[in-house]
Amino acid sequence: MAERRLFGTDGVRGVANLEPMTGDTVMKLGMAVAARLRQAGRHTRIVIGKDTRLSGYMFETALASGIVSMGADVWLTGPLPTPGIAFITASMRCDAGVVISASHNPYEDNGIKLFARDGYKLPDEVEAEIETLMRSPTLESQRALSGDIGYSRKIEDSRGRYVVYCKATFPADLTLDGLTVVVDGAHGAGYRVGPSVFEELGAKVIAIHCHPDGKNINDKAGALSPDAMCAEVRKHGAQVGVALDGDADRLVLCDEKGEVVDGDAVMALCATRMLDEGRLSKRTLVSTVMSNIGLERAIRHAGGTLVRTQVGDRYVVEEMRKHGYNLGGEQSGHLVFLDHATTGDGIVAALRVLAIMVREGRPLSELARVMTRTPQVLVNVKVDRKRPLDELADVLGMIKAVESELGDDGRVLVRYSGTEAKARVMIEGPDQARIQEQADTIAAALVTACRT
Numbered sequence: 001m002a003e004r005r006l007f008g009t010d011g012v013r014g015v016a017n018l019e020p021m022t023g024d025t026v027m028k029l030g031m032a033v034a035a036r037l038r039q040a041g042r043h044t045r046i047v048i049g050k051d052t053r054l055s056g057y058m059f060e061t062a063l064a065s066g067i068v069s070m071g072a073d074v075w076l077t078g079p080l081p082t083p084g085i086a087f088i089t090a091s092m093r094c095d096a097g098v099v100i101s102a103s104h105n106p107y108e109d110n111g112i113k114l115f116a117r118d119g120y121k122l123p124d125e126v127e128a129e130i131e132t133l134m135r136s137p138t139l140e141s142q143r144a145l146s147g148d149i150g151y152s153r154k155i156e157d158s159r160g161r162y163v164v165y166c167k168a169t170f171p172a173d174l175t176l177d178g179l180t181v182v183v184d185g186a187h188g189a190g191y192r193v194g195p196s197v198f199e200e201l202g203a204k205v206i207a208i209h210c211h212p213d214g215k216n217i218n219d220k221a222g223a224l225s226p227d228a229m230c231a232e233v234r235k236h237g238a239q240v241g242v243a244l245d246g247d248a249d250r251l252v253l254c255d256e257k258g259e260v261v262d263g264d265a266v267m268a269l270c271a272t273r274m275l276d277e278g279r280l281s282k283r284t285l286v287s288t289v290m291s292n293i294g295l296e297r298a299i300r301h302a303g304g305t306l307v308r309t310q311v312g313d314r315y316v317v318e319e320m321r322k323h324g325y326n327l328g329g330e331q332s333g334h335l336v337f338l339d340h341a342t343t344g345d346g347i348v349a350a351l352r353v354l355a356i357m358v359r360e361g362r363p364l365s366e367l368a369r370v371m372t373r374t375p376q377v378l379v380n381v382k383v384d385r386k387r388p389l390d391e392l393a394d395v396l397g398m399i400k401a402v403e404s405e406l407g408d409d410g411r412v413l414v415r416y417s418g419t420e421a422k423a424r425v426m427i428e429g430p431d432q433a434r435i436q437e438q439a440d441t442i443a444a445a446l447v448t449a450c451r452t
Contacts, residue, residue, distance in 0.1 A: 006134070007127040009312040009418025013102050013111035016055035021110050023062040025134075029112060030066025030098075032133035035142050036126070037096045037116075044072035044150075047092065049085035049158070050100035051189040051247045054214035055110045059100045063112075064152045071144030073151050077158035079212075081189045081248030082113065083345035084162035088155065090119035090342065091165075101189065101247040104224050105420070107215045119342035120321070121314045159193055166197045169340040170351045174358050176203035180238040181354075182254075184229040185210040186222025190248030190347065197347055198242070198354075206236055218245065223252040223333050223346070230258040240354065240364055244346040249313075250333035251346035253353060255364035263333040264295045268371035270337075270352050271327055272302045279326075279339075280304060286319050286328030288312070289413055290378075293428055295331075298371035312418060313344045374410070375432040379425045379443040383450035386416045386423070392449045395442060402427065402438045410435065414442065423450070 006012050006020055012029070014021040038044040046067050050056035056079075064074045072095075077088055082099045089097030097115035105111075114122045114130075122130075133139055144150070155161075181203045185191035191210040199205045208228060209221035218224060222245050229241040233254055241254035253261040267285060274280035283304045287295065288311045296306045307325070309315040313334035320328045320338055329335035334344035341348050357364060389395065395414070402412050410429030417424060423446045427435040 006131050007124075010103065010314065011099075011111050011113035013105070013109060013419045015108055016053070016058070016110045021055075021059070023058055026059050026112065027062040027066040028134050028139070029130070030063040031070050031139055031143075032130045033096060033098065033114065034067045034070035034072040035139060036130050036133055038070070038072060039095070042095075045075060045092070045094045046072055047075045047077060047085060047089045047094045047097040047155075048100065049077035049080040049082075049088070049097070052079050052187060052191065052212035052214065052217050053102070053107050053110055056100050059110060059112070063098055063100070068150035068152055069143050071148045071150050074153070076152060076154045078154065079189050079191075080158055080162060081193065081244075081345070081347070083249055083341055083343050083348070084158070084165075084189075084193065086115045086119040086343050087162060087165050087341070088158055089115050089117065091161070093117065099247065103247050103249070104218055104222070104245040106219070107217050111419075115343075120317065121343065123318070163193050163196050163200065166193070166345075166347050166351065167201060169337075169348050170201055171355050171359075174355055176201040176354060176358065179240070179354070179358070180204045180206065180236060182206045182208065182229055182232045182236065182238045182241040183210075184208050184222055184226070184241065184243040186218050186244050186246050186248075187212040187216045188218065188222065188244065188246035188248060190244040194242070194244055194248065194347055197351070201351075206232060206238065208232055222246065223250050226252050226254060226260050230254045230260065234258040240357070242346070242350045245333070248346045249344040250330075251335060251349045252333050253350065253364065255368060257365050259365065261364060261368045262331055263329050263335055264292045264331045264373070265368045265371060266333075266335055266349060266353055267291075267327070267329050268295050268298045269356060269367055271299055271304060272370055273356055274327060275302050275304050281324055281326040284323075284325050286316050286325050288316060288330050290426060291331050292371075292373050292376055293411070294371045294373040311415065317343065374428045375430065375435060376426065376428045377432070377436045377439045379439040380417075380422050381425075381443045381447050382421055383416070383423050383447060384421075384452040385450050386421070387450050389414060392446070395445050395449055398442050398445055402442070414446070423447075
């Protein structure tokens, strides 16, 4: 397979207006996408959607220019959640979908994610081929003749289409009547559709962080900063809080007491119900190496199996498709219900939990007890460069010492972020204070070892 230098674990990402996220590079990316995905005898159509970042306008224009210059047509959705763009791509039988978003990152960053015509993210090898095309001297020669240039149009009702799609995943015999739901839109792509879905299903919605200005996306808001949501739930006596991230493909909940319920707890809740009902394919849940040991124990106790993948929802989905599984996700809140969606969808995931709450008539605080969490710490540190871990003898020695001390009662995971210049140290074990001390020590050693 060709080398992937531009694409990380979740597309291309970087600081807006600095390489690789410049107008010139993104325009060339649009050209390469159109050239790679077009098919003989078929007019190529590509959907472009975005979140609410200021730089989204620049990249939307650059992408569209590159795509139409190759003779393909562009359909623009405007601000729409990542899963909404995947849905539109598949439902309109387009050849690809492009999402302009840096997900949970601050507004200064932006990124590009690609979906194939079936609504699933492009595999690594296709992204590598697109990179190769971008560097190829023959790309420019593939431009369309002046009479064959494509056009760019807006899909006027894309938001409404996605709202209808989300509501259709909620059981037809249930409503949200009588429930108060706090929805934190993170000033991001879900700022309109999120509140609309829950309100149209009958809930009283209290919407917060739903006023994007181009620079406030994810700013002390949304899934990475759930404290405001939790406070609003307590203030209004709501039954649940729903926090989305910048592109609304991930979810963090809080219960009626204002306590956070993360992706692991949601997976445990939904997977055990699906096991009981015989709807969990092959009695298997897919998650990543980051998920808490408590999730694995809860699934095993319910008679199921947990399969782990490397970090990244794309790898969770690849494992699910490869083996025919239908539920997977990440602790961070990327939750994939393949019976309903092709990628992580924060709104759809929230509706699955709300359906259980309504049908069983039980509060989320009680339902979330389905798993007992093992103490876990995660330390993120910025690094100057990502040196291969197998070259860092001192760090490896520290990791082995901690693993020896923990034995079967815990585990250690050290990795680099696929989207940022960061290293992540995760440790699980019986003593919270001790594992925090161990994680801080390893993280500090990593920073030192990775200095330029």
